[in-house]
Amino acid sequence: MGRVIAAGVALGLCVVLLGAPPASAQSGSAPAGSLGVQASIDRRPIADATVPIDPTQQVELQVMATNTGTAPVKVRSVRLSGVALALTFFAYDTTAPFEVPARGTVTRTFVLDLGDLAGQATGLLPSSVELLDAQRATLGEATTVADVRGSIWSVYGVFGLAMLVLTILAWLASLLALARHRLAPNRWRRGLRFLPAGFGTGLVAVISLSVLRLVPPEPAIEIPVVLGAAAIAFLLGYLTPHPAPPAAPTAGDGATVRLPVPSTQEFTR
Incomplete structure (x- = not known):
């Protein structure tokens, strides 16, 4: 029984450690023409802030992408995701292609329906808003901490x-x-x-x-x-x-006690 329990805990730890996403564009290998991203949720800037998210309400996500390169960058979709213990507990992709011109800035606003988020997460989760290209590579991201008002049974x-x-x-x-x-x-x-x-x-x-x-x-x-x-x-x-070493058996524990057998000389006396 103890080994089964230990295996269950170890399995949970392995899932956490092995569930880390592979290195992508955001970890130092960004593609040419990567973007700077600023985002706000319900008109609240997410940088260095804790953003409350109520799954019962629609969320207005505003993204401002800045291209400092010399070539235009095409964005295919926007992703809002939350990660904890190296596991992604929610992710919402919105396909909305647009192009950011060289040395230009583009602002886009999206309305997200997060109704099923209540069954996915609750509490404080590190989150990010990412801009993705056609190959699902990250062009740029803005990070924050989301205060998800979900259910304990998520x-x-x-x-x-x-x-x-x-x-x-x-x-x-x-x-x-x-x-x-x-x-x-x-x-x-x-x-x-x-x-x-x-x-x-x-x-x-x-x-x-x-x-x-x-x-x-x-x-x-x-x-x-x-x-x-x-x-x-x-x-x-x-x-x-x-x-402690095992105790030696005693007479009270049911052990067999051998009595000395009198010799024939003692009977002749």
């Missing part, structure tokens, strides 16, 4: 609840093995036994801070929290006492 909320349940079970399995003296004699193996519970604790902490609208799950925060919780759990397992 995909993001259910993911957090599932990690909470798995983490509690992982701790119970490790502590029960400790109480029953079933941990490995080797200290490193005992530390590894507690490691999945630590990873789960870090993930739950990051998601909880996000859902409670306290701290967004940005890499500069989520990585130290997850690794710190894992290190603490490993240290706790490493410092647990050595499992």
Whole structure:
């Protein structure tokens, strides 16, 4: 049972770590003629701000693209997306082709219907507005933090609840093995036994801070929290006492007690 729980927590961690999007134009390999992007949602600039998004209301997205190059750039679509723990929890693409002339600026306004966002995410999520070309490469983007007024039963909320349940079970399995003296004699193996519970604790902490609208799950925060919780759990397992050796059987435990047999000389006396 403990191995199954540990595998579940490890699987959740692997999904998070392996779910990171591949490097694209926004990470330093931008195509020729990339654009500078400024955006506002409901007439609120998103730069260095937390933007509330109510899924029950339509959202007015205004994008201003600036081309500093010497050739015009063609934009095919605009994407609004939100990411947490290296996983994309919502993404909305709007196809609206337009061209930004060389050394020029173009402003476009879109009305987005985000009605199903309530079932996808809730809380604070790092988000971005991207301009994409015909090959879906990023021409430019503006980043922000979205305060999504979604449901706790959204995909993001259910993911957090599932990690909470798995983490509690992982701790119970490790502590029960400790109480029953079933941990490995080797200290490193005992530390590894507690490691999945630590990873789960870090993930739950990051998601909880996000859902409670306290701290967004940005890499500069989520990585130290997850690794710190894992290190603490490993240290706790490493410092647990050595499992007690099995007690020798006694008469009270049902063991067979052999009585001395008198010799024949004692009977002749």
